Amino acid sequence: MKTLLLGLAASSALMSGAWADMLDLEKDELTFGFIKLTDMAPLAIAYEQGFFDDEGLFVTLEAQANWKVLIDGVIDGTLDGAHMLAGQPLAATIGFGTKAHIITPFSMDLNGNGITVSNAVWQEMKPNIPVGDDGKPVHPISAKALVPVVDKYKAEGKPFNMGMVFPVSTHNYELRYWLAAGGLHPGYYSPDNITGQIGADVFLSVTPPPQMPSTLEAGTIYGYSVGEPWNQQAVFKGIGVPVVTDYELWKNNPEKVFGITAEFAEKYPNTTKAVVKALIRAAMWLDENDNANRPEAVKILSRPDYVGADYDVIANSMTGTFEYEKGDKRDVPDFNVFFRYNATYPFYSDAVWYLTQMRRWGQIPEAKPDAWYDAVAKSVYKPEIYLEAARLLVEEGLAKEEDFPWTSDGYKIPTPAGDVIDGIAYDGKTPNAYLDSLPIGLKGDQAVQGIEVKG
Template structure:
């Protein structure tokens, strides 16, 4: 270990000399350079999903080492354990659900100040139903040339859910965590088809999320989704890969819609750290973000040419641990719905293009609107409140510092990042939702008013 540290320190020293020389010759040199990390030994957590890939690639390709960091990656049992270990300092940071830093900051669940300066990916999830439910849905799905027309809307599921209700049976579905993207995407899809996914009422002690629900959503850890559905405990679920394709390979279910079809190029996971850790280790944090940006670029380089190698890495038991073919089925530019119905979906997993790694305030605000819509935020909030929380949690300033160092080092071109001189942290109003409702992150309350199902204005859960 001592030798390893000496190697890192020497590498960092030589790198600093080189970087300073490069910057001194650059136009507009401001005198900044990559500072020595405060902490070299780091432990990061992740859940066994393909979108943890930036962490694995940053490790395997030596990008962490290039920044003088000695990193250990450790799979976690579930999202709650992962968050708790970041909060108590057992983990220096982690692959997180986008809603986790936001939920923790506003005090939904465990109260803690968690921030993110790096968005790990876009898209990557899907909604899968059991073979029996698909058989009941199929007559309500439009077909063309013998194949279902996509995107498949929840309108096709509604008569199935209504029959369950008429028979006095609950219609159970799984998602991975109450503040997960999967929860909000599943709720969004269901509600767009007229199926009420239920409200939360934390002020009344009801955090089941099933008040007034037509479909009952409950938490299931990602790797357990296929088995739980096969056992009949749930009839469908929303999860990240490879656990939708696993259902196809096992012949137990059909992915009916991807999150790319629910919201084109939606933000998915983030890399989260505690604010205390970030304040104590600012240089280390920048170094981590630099390594992960490079990993994300590698993953998307030259039209995904590196994906087969990435799949081989992820299939290792210490990372995702699923079969190569299962992971490749979605990560190499295709996605298989009904068995044998494999389609081209080149953007199912996006790690770098479309400014995927940039932590947009508007992304944070969308998740906050969904927390409000379903009652996790029990009382109305002014538009300014949404902006204030977004700025507390999402840190594009840290991201920009890391990106600028990479530009000066010649590792990534300035044109591959947002224009930091004009970027305000808001994507242009987004139109590509399955219900055609336009999202403008600068007007969250106006956005909430557009939905037929969900809380808005002064609404509360009775």
């Protein structure tokens, strides 16, 4: 647990005159939750660098056991806000799982995930993977290389099990996307079967992020999709090989968000803006001067009360490299992005992509018109709050005018086909056309009624 010392913080701020232009906070003592992943970094940095303090906020950061406990804490008020899976505010708002109106005024990062397989599975995949002139596997590695392995397991009567962190996690949708792009069906959800394994070639189940390596080592799963540092941990432990990063799946894809209840934002509007201001400054700090602050960030994150993994494990990805097979370390400067490319702006198009994946795999059981996707995105993602906070930072001389998309309509330009592993472009303004373009998955009026459906 990390708690700011109220008296010391107040004294320091008063001495410096930092409170002169502070917002009139409705609530200044806050508790935020997080999961032990490197992409919780904006919260840690906002705390450690005093950005919360500068806003007059006295913050406690508390690690949570899993994503369910975390969102329940935000809903019941035990937590004022949290580092969340992007799918969690959307799922809660539409009533998939716990029903609650959760919003996000801040996107925490881009990229940051990977898909890892066991050493044994990797050895079976390798003959199916092209090799470059340097003798190393050519990336990105398609799930087509996994098809013969899965077929072999089927022939032997063994289910091919893989782990992901939560049913509405990016990791679930990215793993499903990778598998489907290679011709492997990851299974459907239905209202009466929430396993997500209906008609599956590969069986996905939930494993909390820090437990991924040990679960892989135990042989319970043969691979997993997770955020850092738990892919690199498998390499360091010598138990697995990351085969693809989400940057290779979808260049600069959205990842975590900062989530609060709509009620919190309505009741404490100035507090909400102050929190977003501090988080924007933290994201800027993490990316400034070509990631010059990342080694210091890694030291902070390696502490037990944050991520608690070895410095070298966290540094492997946070400082712009990524190690695949042991010794195959490659430059991936944008593996973790916290501020570049408008990473912190909560784009409606990001929300729509998550909703399309919920529909694709049956978590949204019925067809919805394009207008529905737009309306849900706008009820959850709140760029207007973000821009109000950004404007204050610019006026205070703490941020640059040109660093924010003031004139955006909330939708990114369409993602070109070349930036996605299956070569299928994505336009957030036409979600149903996008769903129709995906070879595997529900589209149109298709539904899953507890039986196998392959789209």
